[in-house]
Amino acid sequence: MKKRIVYFGVAVLMIALTGQALAGIFDELFKPQQSQSEEEAPGQEKKGLVDGLGDLFGVKKEEVDLLKKGLGVVESLQPIGEEEEITIGQAVALEAFSRFDGAYTNEALVRYVNLVGRTIADVSDRPNLHYKFAILNSLEQNAFAAPGGYIFVTIGLLKTLSNEAELAGVLAHEIAHVTQQHMLKTIRRGAILSNVSEFTMAAMKKDPEMFAGVIDEATNTLFNKGLDKELEYEADALGIEYAYRAGYNPNGLKNYLNILHSQHGKAESRFFSTHPPTKKRLRKVKKQLRNYEDGSSFPTLTTRFMASMEAS
Amino acid sequence: MKSRTARLWLLFLVWLPMMATTAYGETMYAKKSNVKVTTEKSPLSKSVATLNMGDAVEIVEKSGRHYQVKLANGDKGWVFKFKLADNKPEVKKGGSSALAVLTGESSVMAREARSGGSIRGLKETTALYAKKKHIDPVHQRAVDQMDAQLVSDKELVEFQRVGVIGEFSGGAQ
Numbered sequence: 485m486k487k488r489i490v491y492f493g494v495a496v497l498m499i500a501l502t503g504q505a506l507a508g509i510f511d512e513l514f515k516p517q518q519s520q521s522e523e524e525a526p527g528q529e530k531k532g533l534v535d536g537l538g539d540l541f542g543v544k545k546e547e548v549d550l551l552k553k554g555l556g557v558v559e560s561l562q563p564i565g566e567e568e569e570i571t572i573g574q575a576v577a578l579e580a581f582s583r584f585d586g587a588y589t590n591e592a593l594v595r596y597v598n599l600v601g602r603t604i605a606d607v608s609d610r611p612n613l614h615y616k617f618a619i620l621n622s623l624e625q626n627a628f629a630a631p632g633g634y635i636f637v638t639i640g641l642l643k644t645l646s647n648e649a650e651l652a653g654v655l656a657h658e659i660a661h662v663t664q665q666h667m668l669k670t671i672r673r674g675a676i677l678s679n680v681s682e683f684t685m686a687a688m689k690k691d692p693e694m695f696a697g698v699i700d701e702a703t704n705t706l707f708n709k710g711l712d713k714e715l716e717y718e719a720d721a722l723g724i725e726y727a728y729r730a731g732y733n734p735n736g737l738k739n740y741l742n743i744l745h746s747q748h749g750k751a752e753s754r755f756f757s758t759h760p761p762t763k764k765r766l767r768k769v770k771k772q773l774r775n776y777e778d779g780s781s782f783p784t785l786t787t788r789f790m791a792s793m794e795a796s
Numbered sequence: 797m798k799s800r801t802a803r804l805w806l807l808f809l810v811w812l813p814m815m816a817t818t819a820y821g822e823t824m825y826a827k828k829s830n831v832k833v834t835t836e837k838s839p840l841s842k843s844v845a846t847l848n849m850g851d852a853v854e855i856v857e858k859s860g861r862h863y864q865v866k867l868a869n870g871d872k873g874w875v876f877k878f879k880l881a882d883n884k885p886e887v888k889k890g891g892s893s894a895l896a897v898l899t900g901e902s903s904v905m906a907r908e909a910r911s912g913g914s915i916r917g918l919k920e921t922t923a924l925y926a927k928k929k930h931i932d933p934v935h936q937r938a939v940d941q942m943d944a945q946l947v948s949d950k951e952l953v954e955f956q957r958v959g960v961i962g963e964f965s966g967g968a969q
Binding site for chain 1: 799810811827828829849861876878881885918920921922924925926928929931932934935936938939941942943945947954955956958959960961962964965966
């Protein structure tokens with residue numbers, strides 16, 4: 485009898501714990517690891533050393549701001565708004581079409597790339613932006629994202645792919661650049677260095693020289709110099725997460741990087757100069773994919789991809 | 797002794813699935829507008845409600861890539877979990893994307909009109925830039941066409957259903 489009471493007590497305790505203190509533990513345990521930056525809202529600025537010291541010594545924010553001014557590290561430029569971001573994106577898109585042999589105009593293939601892209605963008609961390617995807621006529625392997633959700637992939641890159649999961653991996657990497665506003669933050673940093681004090685629609689319209697200068701710098705970064713290496717690694721990590729969320733086999737990006745790596749020295753691609761070494765990217769990507777083993781049974785959609793490419 | 801161990805194991809085995817399907821009582825928020833809540837774990841099942849961006853739901857059960865949620869009016873249904881966020885998203889006022897204007901997410905119309913006065917076309921600042929840089933009108937039209945690429949929900953759902961991706965992934969029917 486006593487034993488039964490003990491068993492009953494344990495059962496009641498377990499049920500109570502299940503609903504309360506242990507709630508969500510399994511989910512947290514099995515949740516794929518995400519990069520730290522994903523937790524930060526787009527546009528949110530990290531606290532600097534001065535802010536941190538201010539917090540530590542209980543100094544008021546206003547006083548910390550004054551100190552920052554004195555130190556010359558004031559961030560005088562407000563974060564760039566969404567309307568401004570889209571305007572910059574449009575101008576960069578014009579340059580993309582100009583420099584990469586114009587638009588590849590097969591309507592069905594463009595539609596297909598947009599459907600893959602939208603499937604990923606919808607589960608990203610910035611799903612409310614209007615993402616638009618275009619194919620460039622260039623035979624060089626390239627893909628890039630302009631601010632405001634303008635995403636490009638060349639026909640040269642598409643022709644190296646074997647399935648939809650690889651395309652999803654490439655597009656998810658670019659979508660991550662947009663959700664984290666990588667290009668926009670780089671532009672803002674450049675604008676601060678160039679002493680641009682205002683970056684509103686009115687200011688851009690009033691000063692076309694300033695606007696053109698900003699676009700020149702942005703396109704030079706995007707097409708020639710490349711973004712910071714750390715931003716590329718972050719886009720790789722987030723891209724895998726987004727492709728996984730969208731239900732694609734998360735190995736797609738890794739498979740494309742393998743293709744790229746095998747073509748080093750043979751194929752024409754600015755990826756080799758604008759991105760970190762492919763070997764190093766592959767090493768990091770493979771390590772991250774250990775957290776997505778349940779996604780290895782997700783589809784690669786080879787037949788649908790091949791059919792779309794052959795029809796183009 | 798053996799009997800007691802067996803009973804404890806039995807109790808543990810009964811307890812495990814309860815852990816996985818228990819009511820969590822946590823609150824999550826719709827990441828975007830037009831998030832479907834359905835009777836089954838499939839976007840093709842009967843609709844219970846459509847969430848707007850920032851709408852709060854209570855999580856009742858977590859099952860694979862779907863969560864069963866309880867709405868403010870007490871109704872229950874299933875949502876694709878990646879359309880929910882832990883924190884309430886900031887609802888932006890304004891913005892000028894074609895999508896925002898078409899879906900009504902923008903409460904303020906674009907501050908700068910597109911050239912030609914429609915929601916399509918280059919923005920005035922970009923049009924000035926194109927003129928200054930002598931960008932070929934063909935490329936200007938390409939950007940315009942890019943902006944005009946709007947995928948309907950119906951087309952997207954069908955694309956995902958056929959590919960077993962998106963809301964159809966991970967065993968959802």
